[in-house]
Amino acid sequence: MSGRIEGKVALVTGGASGLGEAIVRRFVAEGAKVVIADIDATQGEALAAELGDAASFVRLDVTSEPAWLDALAEAGQRHGHLDVLVNNAGITTLGSIEALSLDGFRNMLDIDLIGVFLGCKHAIPLMKGRNASVINMASMCGIRANADLVGYNAAKAAVTMLTKSVALHYAREGYGMRCNSVHPGATHTPILDKVMAQAPDPQALYAGWVSGHPVGRLGKPEEIAAVCLYLATDESGFATGGEFVVDGGSSL
Ligand SMILES: NC(=O)c1ccc[n+]([C@@H]2O[C@H](COP(=O)([O-])OP(=O)(O)OC[C@H]3O[C@@H](n4cnc5c(N)ncnc54)[C@H](O)[C@@H]3O)[C@@H](O)[C@H]2O)c1
Incomplete structure (x- = not known):
């Protein structure tokens, strides 16, 4: 099937790499215009250039409120509105x-939680009244704890609950907007290489991830993008405040 989001306009944060890149590629393949918003201009601009007219790049540090306002203004100028925001x-x-450290904890909350808060808040003027969809990338780590992921667990659990509060607000205000969270299990992207680089025994860490998934493997970025695509279509019009778990059974 193709053209499932033909004519829709999406903005994907962290769209230059990993899951964000897979989401951008799938959305473009299904007919959307996509704004790739990322702190990494080199990779983001290269991806936008590869995808041609369907994609554009805007530099965005999701922790900065002025940067969000600038990026959304640019998306508004280019497209007039947004149908889909993926806070990824x-x-x-x-x-x-x-x-x-406290600095490490704060930095993770800034990017993984405050960045999502700012997107859910400031995208409203571009999205309301359009049957629009906000998709927040949480994690199975927002559901199941790990002693060595205290900051990540806290941030992703907070994103889960923030999503539900935002969903209620959008509905109460009659904005015609939905907000859902997606909870991937470990999926092979550059983020896993970065985490392995922090571990004393990277191979043991990787083996633990695989054995922690009852299906016996890690996820593929395309499998997470497919769930985001469903949430971007009008087929998911009755879904809001939901937790879309796609984790190979790892949170069970
Ligand atoms: N890969 C996994 O196993 C996995 C599992 C569950 C959840 N997630 C979540 O999925 C999302 C994407 O992860 P990924 O695996 O694709 O990682 P990744 O490292 O491949 O990509 C993350 C992207 O975010 C961008 N980014 C980082 N800080 C930013 C900032 N301040 N402002 C704007 N952009 C910034 C990076 O430049 C990069 O392009 C993250 O929220 C992550 O927590 C990933």
Whole structure:
């Protein structure tokens, strides 16, 4: 099937790499115009150039409120509105409650949580009244705890609940907007390489990820993009405040 989001306009944060890149590619393949918003201009501009007229790049640090306002103004100038926002940008820093510094904790909350808050808040003027969809990238780590992911667990659990509060607000105000969270299990993207680089025994960490997924493998970025595509279509019009778990059974 193709053209499932023909004519829709989407903005994907963290769209230059990994899951964001897979989402951008799938959305473009299904007929959307996509704004790639990322702090990494080199990779983001290269991807936009490869995808041609269907994609554009805007530099965005999701932790900065003025940067959000600028990026959304640019998207508004280019397209007039947004139908889909994917708050996907994120980082993972390993660390237990004793090992993780306060700065490390704050940095993760800034990117993984505050960045989502700012997107859900400031995209409203471009999205309301359009049967629009906000998709927040949480994680199975927002559902199941890990002693060495204290900051990531906290940020992703907060994104899960933020999503539900935002969904209620959008509905109460009659904005015709929906807000859902997506919860991937470990999926092979550059973020996993960055986490492995922080571990004393990267191979043991990787083997633990695989064995922690009852299906016996990690996820593929395309499998996460497929769930985001469903949430971007009008087929998901009755879904709001939901937790879309796609984790190979790892949170069970
Ligand atoms: N890969 C996984 O196993 C997995 C599992 C569950 C959830 N997630 C979540 O999926 C999302 C994407 O992860 P990924 O695996 O694609 O990682 P990735 O490292 O491949 O991509 C993350 C992207 O976010 C961008 N980014 C980082 N900080 C930013 C900032 N301040 N402002 C704007 N952009 C910024 C990076 O430049 C990069 O392009 C994250 O929220 C992550 O927590 C990933």
